[in-house]
Amino acid sequence: MGLGAAAAAASAVPALAQAGERPLGPSLSALAKAKGVRFGSAVGAGKPGSLTGSLEDPRYRQVLIDECGVLVPENELKWYALRPDAKAFAFERADRIAAFAKAHDIALRGHTLLWHHPKWFPAWLNHYDFGSGPAGKAEAQAMLVSHIAKVIKHYPQIDSWDVVNETIDPQDGSIRRTVLSDVMGQEATLDVAFQTARAFAPKARLVYNDYMGWEAGNEAHRAGVLKLLEGFRKRGTPVDALGVQSHLGTEDPAAPGSLGRPQDKPWRAFLDEATGMGYDLLITEFDVNDRDLPGDVATRDTAGASVAKAYLDLMLDYRQTKEVLAWGMVDKYSWLQNFTPRKDGLPKRATLYDDAYKPKPMREAVAAAFRAAPVRT
Ligand code: XIL
Numbered sequence: 001m002g003l004g005a006a007a008a009a010a011s012a013v014p015a016l017a018q019a020g021e022r023p024l025g026p027s028l029s030a031l032a033k034a035k036g037v038r039f040g041s042a043v044g045a046g047k048p049g050s051l052t053g054s055l056e057d058p059r060y061r062q063v064l065i066d067e068c069g070v071l072v073p074e075n076e077l078k079w080y081a082l083r084p085d086a087k088a089f090a091f092e093r094a095d096r097i098a099a100f101a102k103a104h105d106i107a108l109r110g111h112t113l114l115w116h117h118p119k120w121f122p123a124w125l126n127h128y129d130f131g132s133g134p135a136g137k138a139e140a141q142a143m144l145v146s147h148i149a150k151v152i153k154h155y156p157q158i159d160s161w162d163v164v165n166e167t168i169d170p171q172d173g174s175i176r177r178t179v180l181s182d183v184m185g186q187e188a189t190l191d192v193a194f195q196t197a198r199a200f201a202p203k204a205r206l207v208y209n210d211y212m213g214w215e216a217g218n219e220a221h222r223a224g225v226l227k228l229l230e231g232f233r234k235r236g237t238p239v240d241a242l243g244v245q246s247h248l249g250t251e252d253p254a255a256p257g258s259l260g261r262p263q264d265k266p267w268r269a270f271l272d273e274a275t276g277m278g279y280d281l282l283i284t285e286f287d288v289n290d291r292d293l294p295g296d297v298a299t300r301d302t303a304g305a306s307v308a309k310a311y312l313d314l315m316l317d318y319r320q321t322k323e324v325l326a327w328g329m330v331d332k333y334s335w336l337q338n339f340t341p342r343k344d345g346l347p348k349r350a351t352l353y354d355d356a357y358k359p360k361p362m363r364e365a366v367a368a369a370f371r372a373a374p375v376r377t
Helices: 003-011 028-033 058-067 092-103 133-154 179-184 186-200 219-235 264-276 297-317 361-372
Strands: 038-043 070-073 110-115 160-165 205-210 241-244 280-288 321-326
Touching: 028 038, 028 361, 038 058, 070 092, 070 110, 070 321, 110 133, 110 186, 133 179, 133 186, 160 186, 179 186, 186 205, 186 219, 205 219, 205 280, 219 264, 264 280, 264 297, 280 297, 297 321, 297 361
Parallel strands: 038 070, 038 321, 110 160, 160 205, 205 241, 241 280, 280 321
Antiparallel strands: none
């Protein structure tokens, strides 16, 4: 091995592992990369103590540096975080994440240019009066286009964008309505978002991202997403990939005390249809919600690792799966601590690392899935 190759091999071993704090072995990013997959995580810009605040925690930063080939701002690019009003853009928090990624030679992906759901629009936008008729339509379109253009131009390094997020209603599979779609039309609003993204980021991977899952109960959601993807293809809307959020373990009233009932066959049928239309796949927000599992830590960790391995094996079996993003890397910073807390009040164990920054069985499950995955280009 020449000097260059030796240095490259050494740099694939996480720094804390080299310092003896972690088991030696390649990082998740290196394991994924060997198979043509990019691995990374979401991260918040806030201070430790605020739930998504993790970038300012040095030990957390080290986990990200050690394991990740790509980072995504967890909230900082959403309209409600970025747009205090119709004119201003508050880039500072997202800029901090971008600077961190750049300093450590980690790629950046973007989430999201249009979370097309009134619940996640800023109040000023939900109350914005665009008026009616062609003038109202033109004004709504101008606002959407200028938002997307400005954000994309601010982050030319972002090469993978969740252009539209969660616009399918899981109850009936319909496209959600917002103040924008009420004047522009539902499909037209989404099409404009993707067309604008393509115009300003011609080389980026453009993604439709949603949480339809493999568990029972997601049937209408999956059907709605397929219909949406079909519509994009019919109209020539530039969409490259389906983002499968992969928040595993959704609560399932029919299977209490479990991580839900995976439907392997219908799930594969869903993925077959999406990939059959030419879409790539991304796992964009991986975590395991252990809300309904018994409190015992070993039981929870074993169950979490085993569902993670089964799920990732299935997903990585599709050569179209190109990126795998965890929605946070350390339990205490997981959004799931607040969202659906456990009845016994115990902290959740939803991510790959525990609160002492030690890898959990779920980290090893992800590593094993990458090791077993077929190579893709
Ligand atoms: C979540 C964040 O993790 C939380 O901090 C925030 O309060 C709400 O949003 N689907 C998505 C993500 O597309 O943007 C969500 O992130 C999690 C579910």
